[in-house]
Each structure stands twice: as structure tokens, then as C-alpha cells.
Amino acid sequence: MAAKQITSAFPIVKKPNRGQKSMKDSDQLPSTSTHDQAAVDSIDDLQILKNFDLTLEFGPCTGITRLERWERAQKHGLNPPDEVKDILLKSKDEEYQMCLWKDYEI
Amino acid sequence: MFEKKGGNHPDDLLSKPSQTHKACERQSGNFSDCSDRFLLKDKTFSRQYAHLYAERLWEVRPKVEASARKKWVPYTVHTMRLTHTSVYIPLGKDIVIRKLHELKSDETCVVIGTLFKHMELKPSILQEISEEHNLMPQPVRTKYVDESDKLYLEDELQRIILMGDLDVQTSVTGVIIAVYGKEPEDDQGKFHVEKYCFQMLSDQVPRPVIQNDKYLVLISGLEIGSNEEQIFSLQLFVDMVTGMLGNSEEQSHCAEICRVIVAGNSLSSSTQDKDSLQKAKYLSKKTAAGSVDAVKTLDDVFTQLASSVDVDLMPGEYDPANYTLPQQPLHKCMFPEASRYPTFHTVTNPYDFKVEGVRFLGTSGQAVQDIVKYSTNEEPLDILEKTLEWGHLAPTAPDTLGCYPFYKEDPFIINDCPHVLFAGNMTKFDSKVFKGCGGQEVLLVSVPRFSQTSTAVMVNLRTQDCVPMQFAAPSTMEPNR
Numbered sequence: 001m002a003a004k005q006i007t008s009a010f011p012i013v014k015k016p017n018r019g020q021k022s023m024k025d026s027d028q029l030p031s032t033s034t035h036d037q038a039a040v041d042s043i044d045d046l047q048i049l050k051n052f053d054l055t056l057e058f059g060p061c062t063g064i065t066r067l068e069r070w071e072r073a074q075k076h077g078l079n080p081p082d083e084v085k086d087i088l089l090k091s092k093d094e095e096y097q098m099c100l101w102k103d104y105e106i
Numbered sequence: 107m108f109e110k111k112g113g114n115h116p117d118d119l120l121s122k123p124s125q126t127h128k129a130c131e132r133q134s135g136n137f138s139d140c141s142d143r144f145l146l147k148d149k150t151f152s153r154q155y156a157h158l159y160a161e162r163l164w165e166v167r168p169k170v171e172a173s174a175r176k177k178w179v180p181y182t183v184h185t186m187r188l189t190h191t192s193v194y195i196p197l198g199k200d201i202v203i204r205k206l207h208e209l210k211s212d213e214t215c216v217v218i219g220t221l222f223k224h225m226e227l228k229p230s231i232l233q234e235i236s237e238e239h240n241l242m243p244q245p246v247r248t249k250y251v252d253e254s255d256k257l258y259l260e261d262e263l264q265r266i267i268l269m270g271d272l273d274v275q276t277s278v279t280g281v282i283i284a285v286y287g288k289e290p291e292d293d294q295g296k297f298h299v300e301k302y303c304f305q306m307l308s309d310q311v312p313r314p315v316i317q318n319d320k321y322l323v324l325i326s327g328l329e330i331g332s333n334e335e336q337i338f339s340l341q342l343f344v345d346m347v348t349g350m351l352g353n354s355e356e357q358s359h360c361a362e363i364c365r366v367i368v369a370g371n372s373l374s375s376s377t378q379d380k381d382s383l384q385k386a387k388y389l390s391k392k393t394a395a396g397s398v399d400a401v402k403t404l405d406d407v408f409t410q411l412a413s414s415v416d417v418d419l420m421p422g423e424y425d426p427a428n429y430t431l432p433q434q435p436l437h438k439c440m441f442p443e444a445s446r447y448p449t450f451h452t453v454t455n456p457y458d459f460k461v462e463g464v465r466f467l468g469t470s471g472q473a474v475q476d477i478v479k480y481s482t483n484e485e486p487l488d489i490l491e492k493t494l495e496w497g498h499l500a501p502t503a504p505d506t507l508g509c510y511p512f513y514k515e516d517p518f519i520i521n522d523c524p525h526v527l528f529a530g531n532m533t534k535f536d537s538k539v540f541k542g543c544g545g546q547e548v549l550l551v552s553v554p555r556f557s558q559t560s561t562a563v564m565v566n567l568r569t570q571d572c573v574p575m576q577f578a579a580p581s582t583m584e585p586n587r
Contacts (some may be wrong), residue, residue: 059157068514
């Protein structure tokens with residue numbers, strides 16, 4: 001009996017991911033620094049928005065968007081901080097627009 | 107009812123038809139609608155009512171502050187030694203207005219906030235749930251007042267209990283109030299009230315002078331569909347307004363009616379039949395709702411009225427409209443015949459409008475009835491007067507009266523002083539002129555239920571007084587005057 005190799009019955013199939021996985025890792029390394037900066041900015045912004053939500057002087061925050069709350073506070077002369085409005089106009093992301101408790105029903 | 111000016115015209119009635127008969131022209135009134143704030147633009151119910159209370163406080167607080175500064179000037183009392191008389195010496199400075207979290211003990215100051223009345227007997231869903239195992243539901247009462255009710259003052263951050271001169275029994279939750287007093291050192295957590303005040307009624311726009319008599323008719327509580335419906339009296343009313351009754355003199359008087367307002371409860375509570383919900387579906391499949399026939403009758407009545415005069419139909423507690431205030435206009439598809447006339451309008455409850463420069467504001471009575479339930483006030487005119495003083499049409503909304511969760515505005519705040527304030531579906535007709543401290547004169551009208559009293563109200567736009575119109579059929583008892 002000749003030595004039968006399993007590879008004659010089941011040929012080797014090279015998976016396409018194997019090579020790319022290592023390439024991906026090497027790709028990520030130089031770009032993390034720019035990602036970090038954007039991430040840090042967004043964390044700061046989200047912190048400012050969170051503080052805006054928690055400031056009780058501007059009234060209840062659940063059930064309305066932050067921009068609506070800002071405009072309502074502006075209308076009644078409560079002096080909401082302008083930087084909050086700038087952040088809200090920058091991004092349309094739900095994380096920014098909706099209040100802290102957006103995942104909870106009422 | 108209509109005074110006979112000049113001689114009789116005995117030949118008019120039962121006379122031959124003549125070619126020279128003059129047609130009566132109905133008076134028209136300059137009408138403008140101011141109820142836009144009561145129309146709901148978007149309907150999102152996923153909001154809490156805290157926004158409505160916050161909005162109410164922010165909007166009314168500056169006005170209450172102005173009222174407080176005007177009324178209260180801080181003073182000291184100096185008793186003269188020889189004559190033993192007390193002299194009030196103004197201190198020459200302004201009153202101190204504080205928020206609740208800035209209160210200092212024993213400092214006489216003014217605090218502005220929302221009144222909250224804690225009532226033991228108020229029905230509460232939490233009590234129902236906690237008593238489930240005992241299966242003792244709370245009985246439905248006509249009044250939920252009790253001796254032990256307490257008043258709290260709430261601003262955005264805190265609340266404090268109020269003691270002193272403020273009458274608990276006649277107050278209701280939801281009114282924005284300024285209280286003058288202090289929190290004593292030895293009784294912390296309680297605010298001793300010496301004086302209190304509300305928002306000042308805004309200045310009235312003066313009414314223009316009208317040359318001729320013009321009337322506006324208010325009618326409410328037709329309650330079609332019940333055993334007590336007064337179809338004959340209603341037909342008499344329609345015939346009177348459309349000028350089918352009386353001789354030509356009477357008809358020319360009726361032609362001075364320029365508008366008819368139907369203030370709610372055109373259908374009766376028995377049309378809101380909930381029994382069909384309990385019965386099995388196969389039993390109730392073929393039965394039509396009780397309201398279908400009643401609405402057909404109403405359509406008929408309004409077609410007759412609208413063919414001759416402007417009609418505004420407001421929804422009421424028992425009408426097929428939404429439960430929460432402000433009630434939206436009834437859908438025109440319910441009145442296919444009457445809707446063909448441009449003089450037929452379905453409007454909101456509450457309703458705010460101007461005819462010939464006279465500003466009317468009114469509701470179908472739900473706010474007044476709610477205040478009757480949750481305070482010791484009984485007379486509808488007293489309550490209407492109080493709503494003007496408090497500056498709010500429905501202060502108990504949303505606490506005990508259903509209300510839409512507004513967040514941008516509170517449309518029930520009375521910003522412009524009306525000339526006539528009316529409430530429909532009251533037990534009897536009554537009217538009074540309320541004189542405000544700024545010289546305003548408001549006619550308060552309580553419009554009775556037509557099904558009980560067969561009475562409608564005519565308001566004279568020139569002289570701003572009103573008279574009741576009573577219709578008695580031979581089979582009914584004489585109504586009490």
C-alpha cells in the first residue's frame with residue numbers, strides 16, 4: 001500500500017483571514033494615536049453634556065432631547081452654557097442628542 | 107324675553123303670505139379664533155408631567171414676583187407710647203425673595219413656588235395596589251377633602267410645609283403662589299405664612315363700542331342619547347334661533363344672535379357604554395354603539411342651526427373626543443350633513459375667541475368640576491373667580507385632571523384677561539361681574555345643563571350682561587327660576 005496522505009483526499013484550503021489578521025494588527029498600531037485624541041474629545045464632550053443633564057436648575061431632563069432642553073432654558077433666561085449648544089450642534093449622534101436616561105422607558 | 111319695542115304687529119301671525127314681506131338679515135359678528143395653543147401639534151406621550159409643572163413655574167414666577175413686590179412693602183410696627191396707636195413704618199427696601207434651598211431661619215422673606223395639597227382621601231394607584239390582598243377598593247366620593255389635608259410649597263428643588271393664614275380647604279394643587287413669612291428656628295421644616303398672593307390679572311384690552319344689540323348664545327349639556335334628553339325643548343331652541351317662531355318682531359330680535367356656542371356634553375354619559383366590553387364578542391357583534399344614533403340626531407340638529415347661524419361645537423366629558431385636556435375638536439366625519447355648511451365649526455375645549463372685540467374664554471366644565479371634587483368650593487362662579495385670581499384655567503391638571511404632557515408651554519395659563527369667562531355643564535345658570543384690582547371687568551357665566559334645566563344663555567355683546575333662555579314643554583315640570 002502506498003502511503004496515502006490525507007491531503008490527497010482533503011486538499012489544503014488556505015483560509016483568507018490568516019494572512020490579513022497579522023496585517024490588521026500591524027496596521028492598527030500607528031493609527032491609535034489619532035483615534036485616542038478623538039476619543040478623548042468625545043469623552044470630554046459627553047461629560048459636559050452629562051453635567052448639563054444633571055443640573056437641576058434647567059428643569060427635568062428625561063423625555064426631551066438636550067437641544068430642546070437647552071432652548072427651553074434659554075427661553076426662560078436661565079443662562080445655559082453656550083458650549084453645550086456648540087457640542088449639540090456638532091454631532092447628530094443619539095449619544096449626544098438624547099439625555100442620559102434615554103434607554104429607559106420614561 | 108324680548109321687550110316689545112313699539113306697537114304690536116297683530117296682523118303678522120296667521121296672515122296671508124304677502125309679496126312685500128321683508129326678509130330678516132342676521133347680524134354677523136367679527137370673529138377671530140385665539141385657540142391655536144390648545145391644538146396639539148404632535149402627540150408624544152412618552153414624557154413625564156414634571157416638564158409641565160416646570161414650565162408653569164418658570165412662566166408664572168416673574169409675574170407673581172412683580173405682584174409680590176408691588177403688594178408687600180416691608181415695614182416695622184411702632185407703637186406710640188402716649189396714644190397707644192400702631193404706626194406702620196416702611197423700611198424703604200425691597201422684600202427679599204428666596205428660593206427654598208436658600209432659606210435662613212427666622213428671616214422674613216418671600217418664597218414663590220407651586221402649591222401642593224396633600225390629601226389623605228385622594229385616590230391613589232399605589233394604595234390600590236398595596237391593598238390588593240385585602241381587596242378593599244376606595245369608594246368613589248363626591249368630595250375628597252378631609253380635615254387632615256396639608257399644604258406644601260414646592261419649587262424646582264425642594265418642598266416645605268405651609269402653616270398659617272392660608273386656607274387649606276379652598277386651595278388646590280398646582281397654583282403658583284408667593285408666600286410672605288418665615289421659617290422659625292424652633293419649628294424647622296415648616297414655613298409660617300403671614301400673607302400670600304398670586305399672579306396679577308393682566309390689563310384688559312378695552313372693548314370697542316358696539317352700536318346695535320348683538321347676542322351670543324351659550325348652550326351646553328344637550329346630552330342626547332339618555333332618557334333625560336330634551337328633544338322638544340331643543341327643537342324649540344333651534345326654531346327660536348333660526349327665526350321660525352314668533353311674529354316678524356320676534357324674528358328680527360332673534361336675528362341679532364350672531365353665534366351659538368355648544369359648550370360640551372352634546373352626547374350623554376350613557377352613550378359611553380362600557381358594558382359591551384364585558385360581554386362576549388358574539389353577543390355584541392351586531393349591536394351598534396349607543397353613540398351612533400345620538401350623533402345622527404345631533405347632526406340633524408346642527409344642520410338646522412348651521413343653515414342659519416354660526417355654530418361652534420366644543421367637546422365635553424362624555425363626547426367622543428380624547429379624555430385629556432385640551433380636548434381636540436370633534437371629527438367632522440361625525441356630522442356629514444352639518445359639515446357641508448361653512449358656518450359649522452368644531453373647536454377645542456377650552457375655547458378662546460373674540461367676537462366684535464369681546465374676548466371669550468371658556469371650558470366645558472371639567473376643570474370646575476374637578477376643583478369642586480378636591481376642595482370645599484361649591485359655587486361655580488366662586489371657582490371661576492378663583493381661577494381668574496390664580497391666573498390658571500385648570501390648576502389641578504395634571505394632578506387629578508387628565509392633561510396632555512406639554513413640555514414647551516402651559517396653554518392653560520391665563521395671559522390675556524378675557525371679557526367673558528364661561529364654564530358649561532353646571533347645575534344651574536348664574537352670572538356675575540368680577541371686578542379686578544386693575545379695573546378689569548369680567549363677566550363670569552355658569553352655563554347650565556340643557557338636559558336638566560332646558561336653559562340656554564344669551565350674552566349681550568353691547569352691554570356685557572346675560573339672560574337665560576328657558577324652554578318649558580307642557581309635559582315637563584315648571585323649571586325653577
